[in-house]
Amino acid sequence: MSTVYEFRVDGALPDAARDAFCDMRIEELPAQTVISGPVIDESHLHGVVAQLRALGLTVVSARPVPSAGRP
Structure with missing residues (x-):
């Protein structure tokens, strides 16, 4: 089972980097x-x-995102 994570980075994501996270x-x-x-x-x-x-x-930052229905 996977967990949804949120990663925050400074600034804008270059177009080339977007492909790495498609x-x-x-x-x-x-x-x-x-x-x-x-x-x-x-x-x-x-x-x-x-x-x-x-x-x-x-x-x-990198953190798990709480999902609905999870304590």
Whole structure:
């Protein structure tokens, strides 16, 4: 079972970086970009963060998104 995570990075996401996260939702805010989508396990989580850093992005936060019906 996967958990939906929200990743916040400083600034805008370059077009080339968007391709790396094509299966995730991308929302641009004035000073940050929010990338959210399912993460299947801890290894996948670390991989997403590593990919963000490899693209030269500053990761501000990475957190699970509470789902409706979950305590």
